[in-house]
Amino acid sequence: MSLTEEVLSQLPGNVLEGLRRADSILASLRNGNTPVPQVVTENQNHLDAVEWDVIICGGTLGILIGCALAVQGFKVALLERGILRGREQEWNISRKELAVLRELDLLTDEELATSIVTEYNPARVSFQGGTEVWVEDVLNIGVDPGYLLETLKQKFLKLGGNLFENTPFIDVIVHPNGVKINQQFTARLLLDAMGHFSPITQQARQGKKPDALCLVVGSCAQGFSENTTGDLLLSFTNLQNQCQYFWEAFPAKDGRTTYLFTYLDAEPQRLTLENLFDEYLRLLPEYQDIKINQLKFQRALFGFFPTYRQSPLQTPWNRILPIGDSSGSQSPLSFGGFGAMIRHLRRLTIGITEALQTQQLSAQALALLQPYQPSLSVTWLFQKAMSVKLNQTIPPTQINHLLSVVFAQMEKLGTPVLKPFLQDIVQFPALTQTLLKTGLSHPLVVANILPQVGLFNLFDWLLHYSNLGIYAALFSLSPILEPFIKSLSPTQQYYWHRWLDAWKFGSGSDYE
Structure with a gap:
């Protein structure tokens, strides 16, 4: 019996069966044989x-x-x-x-x-070989x-x-x-x-098929000696199983929640959720400096999140x-x-x-409620930089080194740059400052990442990056446009308001 089977079999609710059922759905998705509903x-x-x-x-x-x-x-x-x-x-x-x-x-x-x-403070961002960055009031x-x-x-x-x-x-x-x-x-x-x-x-x-997947496993357990801070994004290992492992940790009302997650493509040969849970239990003692037998598991957590470029x-x-x-x-x-x-x-x-x-x-009118957002699209290059292709060879320390350098620069630029990014919001000025400082101070790090992400992804990103700046400029005009919009009919206002929303959220300007 594996450690995963041993731990999950002790929890109520057929958790192990649920994990394997999720893996079956994941395998079907990866193999491209999921039936298309006609509903x-x-x-x-x-x-x-x-x-x-x-x-x-x-x-x-x-x-x-x-x-x-x-x-x-x-x-x-x-x-x-x-x-x-x-x-x-x-x-x-x-x-x-x-x-x-x-x-x-x-x-x-x-x-x-x-x-x-x-409620807790502060939270940590850390990568192996790099400095720790601490922030407050993010996912706390x-x-x-x-x-x-x-x-x-x-x-x-x-x-x-x-x-x-x-x-x-x-x-x-x-x-x-x-x-x-x-x-x-x-x-x-x-x-x-x-x-x-x-x-x-x-x-x-x-x-x-999804263009990428995020696999996540974790648990809530009691027995940790320290439970007053959190981790937002942490890595303490280099590439393993052609994956970069990332961790999160949060105090919970009945223990401490810890997650292990990784970004990867949808190739069938990739890790299963059960494989990742094995890795989670293998590495958790080192991550939290505690022995497995000292923990009392309250519940297990697992899932996978498909993502599509057409979103x-x-x-x-x-x-x-x-x-x-x-x-x-x-x-x-x-x-x-x-x-x-x-x-x-x-x-x-x-x-x-x-x-x-x-x-x-109509479909066309409702589409404006889910518009193209450059602030989301530019993050595809970040996803590529935090993952590695199935048969790709890169230095095992490369992703950790890149992230250490980037977050060190963001910390120097201050809270207005760092906090929005940690809350999944990308803004043109903050991104531009980060790229310039990273490129000037560590040009080799930037050069090394290009073969990993590929030229197509780079050129695609440049388009979205340009649009991010354009959307920010367009949204800056909204105070000028408001009196004009108010003079229009309600139907015309609907369309103008949706464009304003697209510029606002598409440029990350909704962050206050």
Whole structure:
């Protein structure tokens, strides 16, 4: 029996079986034999009646936008395949990011305070052979998903929202005046919040393999002697199994959470999640300076996150809008999930409200709610620099050395440069300063990385980098454009507001 089998077999809930089930899905995805669902069809006949303004499929994170739209006065229904409840493991985020829950009137001050169950400072960024960088107020808040989702659920119901639990999404028919879901539920608009493996998303992507994957495993355990700081991005080993291993650690309400993750392509020969869990348990004692038998494991964590260059996803159908992980609106360096949804929650609430009010529900109009964002696209080169191809040979210390140099330069440039990047937000001035300082002080490091990432990826990145600067310049014009936009019709305003949003988020200017 392997150490992974021994540890996971002691936990309740058939965790080992779940891990192997996830590996089976991963293998199917890597081999390109995942069947393409056919869950979306179109019908040119009008529906006799449309009951709701919005139906949301996927309740775990869909409740956030569902509650926000209910506050705006829309008739909203939420379909959840099981019981709508949060997981035990906290969601880590920054306190400032949570402010949107108050701004949209989703939580009271007291409820927001109650949802926060852990808080720590500072957090560390460190790579083998480099200096440690410490930051404060980044992913240092642990939110209790159980309390948060139950509170939002009750508010949603009080506002007149309809919740259908144990109601999995089966199919949807798109009509000229609405959508019909599961041959039963009708609405003007369908929001797909079913995540990375949404059948709607799978049909829209037509079985395309991911361009990259992030594999993550971890646990929450008790027994650590030190549990007052965190790690945001840490590596203490060189390349192993053709992967660079990265670690995160956060204090939790019932122990300490530690993650091991790695970025790689979707080749079938790559590590499985069970392989990575073996590595996690092998290296955890060295990482946390503790013996495995001193730990009492509370739960195990594992998953994989597919990422596509063609993101955010824009579906070909009218009246269907993917949101959150269904849309791929997070960078290839991010796990997505709660943090990505929170970042876009206000933008989506306002945009969907305007779309419904002005009847802008065509595929073309809704595509503006998930626009091209250079701030996301430029991170593909970073993903390439933090991973290595299956049969590629590079010095085993190269990735660690590169990251050590880059983060040392960002630390010198200060918090305005360092903190946005650690929160998955890339801005043109900060990126330009970092590139210039790194290139001038360590030209060989930059030169060595070019063969690793390849010329195609470099030229592709240069295009997105240029657009990042253009979007920043365009967004700077928004104060001048506002009086003009206010003079337009509501329909024209919808389009201008979406362009302003695209420039704002596409340039990372949403970071305050």
